[in-house]
Amino acid sequence: MFKTIIHTLDDGSGALLLPREMLDSLNLQVGDQFQIIEAEDGFILRPVCGSFEREMSAARDVMDKYDVALGKLAK
Template identity: 35%
Template sequence: MNMPLKIVKIGNSAGVVLPKEMLAHLDVAVGEMLSVTKTPSGIELRVPATDFDAQLTAAREVMARRKRALRELAK
């Protein structure tokens, strides 16, 4: 799916409006979150993993418990 999108001013920021066909292709609705990733050829939009927040919380807990070991490994 390749379609041109116009950049519009939104307050002090800028954004693009996703057409309904693109929202349907991503299987998302207005108000849901998308993940944006920089790739060698541009950017990629995708629906974030449903368990990403839980994984991130667990990783932060481990990093907090093992702060000293991680600091030593980073040397």
């Protein structure tokens, strides 16, 4: 279980900060988007399925790591 508080911003709105341990355990990154769903007993935070940029970055990492093998398979 993770705990956090809502912080007040200069414009009077609030910001919910997620602990680093939570981000790491859920493989979340700064800039990821969430849906906030009201439930009977609280809220549900649901990540919006990956962004195109993040998915392409992951694909490039894999292609760079296995460049030689992918080149041989392409022949």
